[in-house]
Amino acid sequence: MKALDLVALREWLAAQYSGGLSKTTLARRTASVRTFTAWALREELLAEDPGPRLSAPRKQRTLPSVLRADQAGSAMEASAAGAQQGDPAALRDHAVLELLYATGMRVSELCHLDLDHVDHDRRVVHVHGKGDRERVVPFGIPADRALGRWLSRGRPALATSASTSALFLGVRGGRLDPRAARRAVHDAVGTVAGAADMGPHGLRHSAATHLLEGGADLRSVQELLGHATLSTTQLYTHVTVERLKAIHDRTHPRS
Structure with a gap:
């Protein structure tokens, strides 16, 4: 046990990395080692705890899949076509898609919206995000129209005494479940x-990607998305760079 020092732990991690283990797995094992060495110090099995000085490999952040602007438009058109017959659930699903894409809000935030969270005159929605932080996010005319149709023709058909003030409802009248919203987007x-x-x-x-590609600054996108730190929003700058590189490779004669 006395031979368990920082050098030995680093060699142990390096051997596992060379063996092909992922950074995520190594990060979990590093956390476990820190717990173990802290216990060993308390039990006086170690004179010094090397765990806090053992750095875990940074988890690799994968770039998210995104739609092109024309693909996003096609998805909205498909959703709108499904709502043309006036089915309440289809009207709801179209409003859900338009609002999600217009605001970039999380699905949990959307499902927790109440009727009074939407200001139709100003076309903004008051979103309660992580850490109970509130932000005001604008939305455009297509989302406003889809919301109007849902509220005038769709929601009254599904509303029950259990509906309270929820903006979006499930088929039984209760607050919309995130799984139903996910299914609408997938479809x-x-x-x-x-x-x-x-x-x-x-x-x-x-x-987020389309906002940045359209010229929005990073701070504004951070505010719209409700990110606590700018570093989270910066991930999307990598997405736009990768998309520009792909376009360059396809179109430039000397790429």
Whole structure:
């Protein structure tokens, strides 16, 4: 046990990394080692705890799949076509898609919206995000129209005494379950040729990417998405760079 020092632990991690283990797995094992060495110090099996000085490999952050702007438009059109017959659930699903893409909000935030969280005159929605932080997010005319149709024709058909003030309802009248929202996104995106399979979080990624590609600054996108730190939002700058590189490779004569 006395030979268990920082050098030995680093060699142990290096051997596992060379053996092909992922950074995520190594990070978990590093956390376990820290717990073990802290216990060994308390039991006086070690004179010094090397655990706190053992650095875990950083987890690799994969770039999220996003829709192109034209693909996002096609998904909205498919959803709108499904709502043309006036089915309450289809009207709801179209409003859900339009609002998710317009605002980039999380599906949990959308499902917790109440009627009074939407300001139709100003076309903004008051979103309660992580850590109970509230932000005000604008939405455009297509989302406003889809919401109007849902509220005038769809919601009254599903509302019951259990509906309270929830903005979006399930087929039994209760507050919309996130699984139903995910299914609506999957179904609409699934109709678009060449689009990656995705749920609401994919729409959130797409909205952020399209905002940045359209010229929005990083701080504004951070505020719209409700990210606590700018470093989280910066992930989307890598997405846009990768997309630009792919376009360059396809189109530039000397790429």
